Amino acid sequence: EVQLVDSGGGLVQPGGPLRLSCAASGFTFSSYAMSWVRQAPGKGLEWVSVISGSGGTTYYAGSVKGRFTISRDNSKNTLFLQMNSLGAEDTALYYCARGSDSTSYSPLDYWGQGTLVTVSS
Amino acid sequence: DIVMTQSPDSLAVSLGERATINCKSSQSLLYSSNNKNYLAWYQRKPGQPPKLLIYWASTRESGVPDRFSGSGSGTEFTLTISSLQAEDVAVYYCHQYFSIPFTFGPGTKVDIK
Numbered sequence: 001e002v003q004l005v006d007s008g009g010g011l012v013q014p015g016g017p018l019r020l021s022c023a024a025s026g027f028t029f030s031s032y033a034m035s036w037v038r039q040a041p042g043k044g045l046e047w048v049s050v051i052s053g054s055g056g057t058t059y060y061a062g063s064v065k066g067r068f069t070i071s072r073d074n075s076k077n078t079l080f081l082q083m084n085s086l087g088a089e090d091t092a093l094y095y096c097a098r099g100s101d102s103t104s105y106s107p108l109d110y111w112g113q114g115t116l117v118t119v120s121s
Numbered sequence: 122d123i124v125m126t127q128s129p130d131s132l133a134v135s136l137g138e139r140a141t142i143n144c145k146s147s148q149s150l151l152y153s154s155n156n157k158n159y160l161a162w163y164q165r166k167p168g169q170p171p172k173l174l175i176y177w178a179s180t181r182e183s184g185v186p187d188r189f190s191g192s193g194s195g196t197e198f199t200l201t202i203s204s205l206q207a208e209d210v211a212v213y214y215c216h217q218y219f220s221i222p223f224t225f226g227p228g229t230k231v232d233i234k
Binding site: 035037044045046047050059060061062095097100104105106107108109110111112113114 | 122159161163165170171172173176177182214216218219221222223224225226227228
């Protein structure tokens with residue numbers, strides 16, 4: 001059974017860093033691209049970033065480019081999102097999601113339960 | 122960026138009746154090399170993560186009831202629930218994975234009339 005368990009969310013001060021993790025199981029992790037998607041309170045879904053199965057290709061939304069870094073450890077079946085210079089606009093429920101194949105351009109077929117990030121002083 | 126719009130914002134349909142949700146993209150999502158539309162539909166129930174229903178505009182995800190269907194090509198797409206069930210109450214999102222940055226529609230809320 002495919003499982004994605006998001007973690008690492010919490011309360012962080014403006015300008016601070018936070019690192020999210022997503023532990024994957026039930027599939028060959030390195031064979032699938034992985035994404036982060038977020039939903040701010042009262043807003044819709046916003047795609048944040050994607051990384052290819054090998055980890056060699058990454059893409060970001062303009063709103064996070066230069067501040068967030070997506071990475072993966074295929075030996076530990078874990079996806080990461082390093083978030084720096086956080087602002088109130090980054091407050092959201094963050095989901096990791098699996099792409100349906102190893103390329104970045106694929107639909108998201110499994111999602112974690114989400115981890116809440118709150119940026120506030 | 123490709124802008125995704127959905128209509129209506131919300132709709133209420135009687136049990137057993139048809140629900141239709143429209144999605145438009147600001148650019149074509151059809152990739153000529155493989156003749157595929159890079160468009161997916163998700164269902165989001167309160168307290169749950171999104172669930173993939175349809176991908177490549179019209180391919181139903183495994184396990185999704187056949188009352189859900191997707192159609193369209195290029196810039197205009199439709200999600201149809203042929204006979205609404207109580208468990209279909211949710212927000213539905215379209216999503217383009219054709220071009221970075223990937224984008225979602227604003228969502229359509231479906232309720233029972």
